[in-house]
Amino acid sequence: MKTKQPVMIKGTKEGLTLYLDDACSFSELIQELRAKLSGQYEGQEDRPVVTVYVQTGYRTLRPEQVEEVKSVVREQRHLVVGSIQSDCLTIEEANEWRRQNELMCVTKIVRSGQVLRAPGDLLLVGDVNPGGEIAAGGNIFILGALRGIAHAGCEGNKSAVIAASFMKPSQLRIADYVNRAPDEEGTVDTHAMECAYVDDKDQIVLDRLQELAKLRPALQESFEGGLGTWEKP
Known part of the structure; x- marks a missing residue:
């Protein structure tokens, strides 16, 4: 059975990439790294300077190990280090990921001139009055009336959605897409919750909330019982 090499070297147009095994001991890794580099480039002192990018896999290096x-x-x-990267999340990255993916629940009325923001998904139990605005990095769910501005996926997520018990916004935004309120009533059944999403033609469209189960399957898994449990009685 062929064992995995502690160090693998791959040449690219940007320079060299070193893939370091994340299972062997660090001392073995350093020994193999020194042997491979010196053996491969021995007697080539006139080589041009090459940038090296180090990939450590799922190994997290302590500061002294990085050095x-x-x-x-x-x-x-002739070698200079461009970067050392790991597939592991840092504590800061993990906290940021959690912040952007958690559901923020707020109970209030967003009045004219007020702005409510959430880094991830937002669940508002209350209304958004005309002149009020809510924005979220993820999806927006409103158990109430949306009469103001709603901006979902405000950091560029075009898969984000906006759902409300009563959908009569002055403006809808998803990522960089904008849709002003229609001048006339649409064909959506107003007795059911409505949702807005970006379709395959890059247009913001309104539909029954239950359609999201097919369009955004991941959302269906986020709610116990599915999106159908949000339907008005």
């Missing part, structure tokens, strides 16, 4: 890897690479005078 040791850089030191070994720099032993070859």
Whole structure:
């Protein structure tokens, strides 16, 4: 059975990428890294400077280990370290991911001139009055009337949706797409909750909330019992 090499080197047009095994010991990794670099480039002192990008897989390096890897690479005078990257999330990245993906629940009326923002999904129990605005990095769900402005996916997520018990907005925005309120009543059944989403023609359209189960299957899994449980009695 062929064992995985502690260090693999791949040349690219940007330079060299070093893939470091995340299962072996760090001391073994350093030993193999030094041997591979010196063996491959020995006697080539006139080579041009090459940028090295290090991939550590699921290994998280301590600051002193990062410096040791850089030191070994720099032993070859024509090599400079461009970056050292891991597939593991840092604590800061994990906290940011959680912040952007958690559901923020708010009970209030957003009045004219007020702005309510959420980094991830937003559930508002209350109304958005004309002149009021709500914005979310993810989806927006309103158990109440939407008569003001709603901006979902405000950081560029075009898959975000807007749902409301009563949908009569002055403006809808999803990512960079904008749709002003229609001048006439649409064909959507007003006795059911409505939703807005960006279709395959890059247009914001309104439909019954239950249609999202087919259009955004991931949302169906987010609610116990499915999106159908949001329908008005």
